[in-house]
Amino acid sequence: xxxxxxxxxxxxxxxxxxxxxxxxxxxxxxxxxxxxxxxxxxxxxxxxxxxxxxxxxxxxxxxxxxxxxxxxxxxxxxxxxxxxxxxxxxxxxxxxxxxxxxxxxxxxxxxxx
Amino acid sequence: xxxxxxxxxxxxxxxxxxxxxxxxxxxxxxxxxxxxxxxxxxxxxxxxxxxxxxxxxxxxxxxxxxxxxxxxxxxxxxxxxxxxxxxxxxxxxxxxxxxxxxxxxxxxxxxxx
Numbered sequence: 739x740x741x742x743x744x745x746x747x748x749x750x751x752x753x754x755x756x757x758x759x760x761x762x763x764x765x766x767x768x769x770x771x772x773x774x775x776x777x778x779x780x781x782x783x784x785x786x787x788x789x790x791x792x793x794x795x796x797x798x799x800x801x802x803x804x805x806x807x808x809x810x811x812x813x814x815x816x817x818x819x820x821x822x823x824x825x826x827x828x829x830x831x832x833x834x835x836x837x838x839x840x841x842x843x844x845x846x847x848x849x850x851x
Numbered sequence: 852x853x854x855x856x857x858x859x860x861x862x863x864x865x866x867x868x869x870x871x872x873x874x875x876x877x878x879x880x881x882x883x884x885x886x887x888x889x890x891x892x893x894x895x896x897x898x899x900x901x902x903x904x905x906x907x908x909x910x911x912x913x914x915x916x917x918x919x920x921x922x923x924x925x926x927x928x929x930x931x932x933x934x935x936x937x938x939x940x941x942x943x944x945x946x947x948x949x950x951x952x953x954x955x956x957x958x959x960x961x962x963x964x
Contacts, residue, residue, distance in 0.1 A: 780955060781895065783952060786950050794950065796951065834950075836883070836950040840952060842887075
């Protein structure tokens with residue numbers, strides 16, 4: 739069975755640019771969440787989407803946005819990139835909106851130079 | 852909220868011994884908890900979960916204990932193997948209408964062959 743897949747795996751961008759990260763959840767999972775993990779820390783919650791609607795948002799600026807498509811895949815967009823946005827971006831999918839096991843993808847390593 | 856730091860607590864154990872990793876969670880309203888294992892360069896891997904109406908749950912070689920009185924979780928790994936070497940995170944979900952996992956600071960487990 740395919741797990742959570744994310745693309746690309748690595749990305750290098752310049753300050754001020756825009757980036758789009760993609761995530762395909764486990765088949766049958768309707769909830770997709772995005773997390774940012776900087777080196778040496780635990781993942782930080784950015785967004786949750788369930789049934790194509792935003793269900794939760796973490797403490798991130800409006801430069802961060804996301805959406806979920808009818809097939810439950812998701813995109814994370816970040817505008818006006820800053821050096822501090824360099825991190826591992828993780829996508830997690832789960833069967834239900836809450837209280838169910840969340841499975842993570844391998845992440846996208848974003849480096850902003 | 853959570854506290855995170857650049858220097859992870861480290862636990863070194865001899866191969867074959869049992870490991871106990873501890874975690875203090877922050878939100879008394881949290882009703883669902885997950886332990887994750889994260890190897891270098893990879894996304895967090897689901898190990899085991901537990902709901903707040905339980906005190907103990909067992910999986911294959913792992914046991915999670917929950918003490919709601921002192922807001923404490925522990926992960927016990929039996930007969931620790933070199934492949935268990937990784938960073939372990941506990942995560943809590945408040946379940947308040949969204950699926951937002953708050954991660955602990957992580958513990959680095961090193962298994963000595």
